[in-house]
Structure formats: C-alpha cells, structure tokens
Amino acid sequence: MTRVESVHPEREITLARLAMDPPIDTLVDLLADQAARSPEREFLRFTAGTWTFGEIDDWTSRLARRLVAEDGVRPGDRVAIMLPNVVEWPVAWLSILGAGGVTVPVNSSYQRADLEFVLRDSGARLIFTDAEHRALVEEVRTGADDLADVRIIDVSAVGELAHLPAGRPVLDITGETLANLQYTSGTTGFPKACMLTHDYWTRLGWVCANATDLGPDDVALTSQPFSYMDPQWNTALCLTIGAPLVVLPRFSASGFMADVRKHRATFCYVLGSMPTLLYKQAPTPQDRDNDLRIVLCSGVPAALHAELEQRWGAPWREIFGMTESGVDLVSLPESTEDVGSGRLGRPVPTKQVRVIDPQGREVGEGESGELVTSGKPMMLGYWNRPEDTAQVLRDGWLHTGDVAVREEGSYRLVGRLKDMVRRGGENIASAEVERVLERDDSVVATAVVGVPDELFGEEVKAFVQLAPGVAESRETAQRILDDARNQLARFKLPRYVEFVADFPRTPSERVSKPALKARAAENPGTTYDLQPPRD
Structure with a gap:
C-alpha cells in the first residue's frame, strides 16, 4: 500500500479497512440496511426526480415479489435490461437480484444482431425495456424461433405494485450468488459475459469507498450508460456509504462540469477520452467553483494530470481494473507523487499483482511484461465459455493482456499485448x-x-x-x-x-x-x- 506515515490516524483506520471483507456481502442486504437506518436519505437522483433509500427498497422489494409470483422468475434465471439512464434501470437491477435472478445488462444502443446474440447467449427469457426499444425487442422475438418465448416487461408499468405485499421474497442470497452476466467490450467478434457475484459488487463498493475516504455526506455523479459496469459500481459505492448517486442522461463534455456544480457532486469517475475532452473545453471562471473532493479515472493523461487538478481544484487519481477483475490497483488521494507519472498506484490489499514474461516468470523492476492479477473481487469465469475462461484465468491468475512495468511498488501501463x-x-x-x-x-x-x-x-x-x-x-x-x-x-x-x-x-x-x-x-x-x- 502507498506510504501513509503522515496520514491522520483516522485515515489510517479507513485504509486498514481495505484489507477487510465488506460487512454486508449482497447488494440487496446493503439496500435493506440503508433503508432501515436512513429511510429518508436520498439515494438516487435522475432527471425525472429523486428517490430515497426507503422508497427504492420498497419499490424493488415489491417488484421482486412480482417477478417471482407473476413472471415466474426462479433463482438463477437470467433477466435482461435494455433501458437508457432512467431510474427504472437500477430499480430493475436490484429487483432482479432480490428475486434471486441474474441481471443481463444490454446496451440500449444495440441493434438487432447485438440484441439477438445477447438474449440467445445468456438464455434470458425476460427483458425490461421501454416504448423506444420495444419494437426492436419484438422484432428479435418474432424473427428467431428460439427467442419467441422471451417476455417483455414494459417499465411504464413497474410502478403499479400496490397490490403486492411489502418486503422482498425470502430467498437464500449470499455473496457467492451470481448477480450479473456482464458482457465485455467484444473488440474481436461477439462479447463474452463475465459472471459477477454479489461479493464482486459489494467488495468493489467497499474498496472504492475506503480508498477515497467517501462517506454519507458525499454526492457521487455518473454519466455513463447504466448498462456499463461503472454506474453499477457507483451504485454499490453509494449503497456502501449511504450517499446519493446523481445519474446524468449521457456524457456531455460541454455540460459535465456544470452538472458537477449544479448537483454539488463531491466524487465522479471518468475514463477513456473523457478527461481530454473535458480539459479541452474552454476554461471558465467557474471551473474551481465546485465541491469535488476527488475524481477517479482510468487513464489520466499523464501530460494533463497536474493541469486537470489545478483547473478543477481536486485530486485526480488512477484506478485500474477490468470487468473481469473489478479493481486491482488504485492511487490513493494522498499519493501526490503519482501525479503526472502515468502510474496506476499500488495493489489493493485483497489483490496480488505481478508482471511476467511470456514464460510466466516475474520480470524485474522497470522491465515490461504482462500484468496478471489474482484475489478478490474477481469474476467466476465467462458464461458458457470454459475454453476462454481457461485461457484468461490460469492457476488463479487473471491475464489482463496489458503490458506494464513495476516502478517503486507502483505500476505503469505501456501498451497492450495485441495492440x-x-x-x-x-x-x-x-x-x-x-x-x-x-x-x-x-x-x-x-x-x-x-x-x-x-x-x-x-x-x-x-x-x-x-x-x-x-x-x-x-x-x-x-x-x-x-x-x-x-x-x-x-x-x-x-x-x-x-x-x-x-x-x-x-x-x-x-x-x-x-x-x-x-x-x-x-x-x-x-x-x-x-x-x-x-x-
């Protein structure tokens, strides 16, 4: 872990929690716990309105009962969600989990071939969607005999649950219960579904909360589509700390920081081209007029790192992980030596990380090799793809495909094996x-x-x-x-x-x-x- 000699004792206690198992190991129990302790505290904020922990707990519990009683969902059944960034997305997700089901997130921009593949590959026979996407789902259903029995739940009706009793179904759901089939990018051919458990999500929320020192007085903000894993782990984070999550309809470089100010967000996560696109917006006198305490990013442009911090007045820190592994490396807020270095930080205490040569031997400091990681969180494997699983998970080590070097206990990426x-x-x-x-x-x-x-x-x-x-x-x-x-x-x-x-x-x-x-x-x-x- 990064040096913490000068860190306040309370911060040292928080950092020590990184090595601990999360005290609650399922998402549905995290929600129930927050609803019991702070039912009136705000949980989700969308364009359409805001909802408290108590309201979301009641809504998802009743919807879970409907899924069991009226839709026939049984433990392990796969249920898809094809929606834009609306509150019904996390409501459907938590309801599916409360019914013992497995969520299959579907990118709302998918077209026929993409949707047909995911429904067929996952075996989902139920899908949450809206009026905008219903025609496409119907086209896929009627165009393929093996998908004809896929049933649609129109989200316009999922608020009509007063006839159902309160309280979610009584089921044996644990940290090891499968929660998601999360499809990866699929840069070559069709994507693969990572099997992610409740423990994966709760541990990811727990690690990020303690690494960043976030708590109930914070406000998180996300703008990525909810079908991606990032808004989902942001939800797990907010369930962990009892803080609200602001969900924007989409990412807009020109409007993002205005929304950060408007919602008084103290935390956000960005990735890909987002940092560069944000920085290249014209500076304004309001840039530092925000409540940000920390920004986590995957791929902070090294040359812009210090300027990003200076412009918006908050630390930007790297976090590294994959859909397969959740979180492996993180640069802590106090790790100012990482700014502009391109380093990703150090392994979280529940992970081991190595840099190896093609023969599997660990290379020396400053030498490049493939980054491999083991520990928790980690996917169970790829759904229905044992050969792909065996190729990427070998002897308990996930082979990331990223080329890295180790520098003073930290790590820096230098490329991709195939890129x-x-x-x-x-x-x-x-x-x-x-x-x-x-x-x-x-x-x-x-x-x-x-x-x-x-x-x-x-x-x-x-x-x-x-x-x-x-x-x-x-x-x-x-x-x-x-x-x-x-x-x-x-x-x-x-x-x-x-x-x-x-x-x-x-x-x-x-x-x-x-x-x-x-x-x-x-x-x-x-x-x-x-x-x-x-x-």
Whole structure:
C-alpha cells in the first residue's frame, strides 16, 4: 500500500479497512440496511426526480415479489435490461437480484444482431425495456424461433405494485450468488459475459469507498450508460456509504462540469477520452467553483494530470481494473507523487499483482511484461465459455493482456499485448505513440494502428481527432509529428495520419480499432502520407 506515515490516524483506520471483507456481502442486504437506518436519505437522483433509500427498497422489494409470483422468475434465471439512464434501470437491477435472478445488462444502443446474440447467449427469457426499444425487442422475438418465448416487461408499468405485499421474497442470497452476466467490450467478434457475484459488487463498493475516504455526506455523479459496469459500481459505492448517486442522461463534455456544480457532486469517475475532452473545453471562471473532493479515472493523461487538478481544484487519481477483475490497483488521494507519472498506484490489499514474461516468470523492476492479477473481487469465469475462461484465468491468475512495468511498488501501463505495431524488427506500443500525440493542444484523441507495408511489414498509422476549428491539413499533420519527434524514436513516428470526426468505441470506452479500421477501409477520411526517410 502507498506510504501513509503522515496520514491522520483516522485515515489510517479507513485504509486498514481495505484489507477487510465488506460487512454486508449482497447488494440487496446493503439496500435493506440503508433503508432501515436512513429511510429518508436520498439515494438516487435522475432527471425525472429523486428517490430515497426507503422508497427504492420498497419499490424493488415489491417488484421482486412480482417477478417471482407473476413472471415466474426462479433463482438463477437470467433477466435482461435494455433501458437508457432512467431510474427504472437500477430499480430493475436490484429487483432482479432480490428475486434471486441474474441481471443481463444490454446496451440500449444495440441493434438487432447485438440484441439477438445477447438474449440467445445468456438464455434470458425476460427483458425490461421501454416504448423506444420495444419494437426492436419484438422484432428479435418474432424473427428467431428460439427467442419467441422471451417476455417483455414494459417499465411504464413497474410502478403499479400496490397490490403486492411489502418486503422482498425470502430467498437464500449470499455473496457467492451470481448477480450479473456482464458482457465485455467484444473488440474481436461477439462479447463474452463475465459472471459477477454479489461479493464482486459489494467488495468493489467497499474498496472504492475506503480508498477515497467517501462517506454519507458525499454526492457521487455518473454519466455513463447504466448498462456499463461503472454506474453499477457507483451504485454499490453509494449503497456502501449511504450517499446519493446523481445519474446524468449521457456524457456531455460541454455540460459535465456544470452538472458537477449544479448537483454539488463531491466524487465522479471518468475514463477513456473523457478527461481530454473535458480539459479541452474552454476554461471558465467557474471551473474551481465546485465541491469535488476527488475524481477517479482510468487513464489520466499523464501530460494533463497536474493541469486537470489545478483547473478543477481536486485530486485526480488512477484506478485500474477490468470487468473481469473489478479493481486491482488504485492511487490513493494522498499519493501526490503519482501525479503526472502515468502510474496506476499500488495493489489493493485483497489483490496480488505481478508482471511476467511470456514464460510466466516475474520480470524485474522497470522491465515490461504482462500484468496478471489474482484475489478478490474477481469474476467466476465467462458464461458458457470454459475454453476462454481457461485461457484468461490460469492457476488463479487473471491475464489482463496489458503490458506494464513495476516502478517503486507502483505500476505503469505501456501498451497492450495485441495492440502493437511490428515495424521491421521493432515492436511499437500503440499506447505510447497515442500518449505523445495527445499532448498536442490541437489533438482531442488518437488511435494508432499498423497498416501493411512491403518493406517493413507494417507501418504506423495514426487516426487523429482534432479540436474544433483546427484545419485538417497536411501542415497540421506535419506539425503534430514534428512536435512528437523529440519524444519518440524515429521508427515510432506515424507515417500516415488520417483525420476523423470521432471514434467508434467499445462499452468500456476504449476505441474499437477493428471497427475503426473497417470504417476507414469503407469510407476513408482525409489522410496524409508523411513519408519519413527510409531506415
């Protein structure tokens, strides 16, 4: 754990809790506990209104009874949710869990093939949805014989539960009970479903609460779609600390910080391109007029880290995990030495982390290798995919596919095992080139890929999203690369630059490079060949 010699004794006690098991190990019991202790305390805040812990506990308990009595849900049955960011999403989730069911989150932007795959793969025979998505669900039901018995619960009716008794069904639900089939990004082929237990979610909430020192007086805010895991663990966090969760309809770079001020949020989590997009909004005199105490982020741009903190007046700290593993590494609020370093922090006490070579041997300090992790929280495996499970979970260690180095007990990512460009005899980590290019003020985001080349096998190509008003010209491309020459070896500099308006992204907010390359092949954007001198 990060050094805490100068930390206040109360903070040391909080940090010690990181190594403890959460005192309540199911989400439904966390909700019941908060409802019993603070029934009038605000829990969920959406555009449509606010709801207390007591109201949500009563609503979800009655809906769980309906699922059992009227919809025939039995322990282990899979129930899908296809909704935008409305209060019925977490209500459906907690109700399914209260009925002993397993939730299958469905991205509300999915089209027919995506939805058909998830329903068939998960075996869900019940789906919560709304008027906007009902026609698509009906189309999938009627278009496939094996999905014809999927039944729809229209969320416009899930508030009509007065005829049902209060109190959730009496069922044997424990920390080891399966809670979610959470589908991963699926950057190659269809996604896989991670089997996540109640313990996974409660432990994730417990770790994040104690790592950040959040409590009942805090206000959390999220803007990602609820079908992603981030608003779900934010919910587990707020159930742990008894604080409200503000859920925005969607992420808007231009409006996000205004919403942070409006709702007096003290905590938020961002990832992917969000930090860069936020920073590249025009500064305002109100930037530091907020109540933020800490921002957690996966992928803080190292070059912007200190400036992000200075601009909004709050510490930004890294948290690293995957859908498969929840949380592995975290940089604590007091870890000021991590600012701008690109380091992800240290392992949480319930996890072990190693950096290994292809033979599975641990490498030395400063040497790169694959990051592997074990401990709790952790998925049980991939649903109905034992071979994929065996490939990624070996001898109790999750192989992340991320390339990292260990530095003074902390860890820094340097790329992905499969996200490399092999130019001649050189392996080039795409992430390294992307980080350098994104330091340019005119660049919003980048994605670096390899493209075929007769001489070198592959050449480096950068897809670049420019800030508004910047010309998509050869001069712009050349200037960006000229600025990068002092930071990258010559062989790492992109030969090709293609300007794009945006990037296709996975549900975890990573750029989908297969989709990006397919889009470029079908409909290429403005591209420049900046032929460097041949080596």
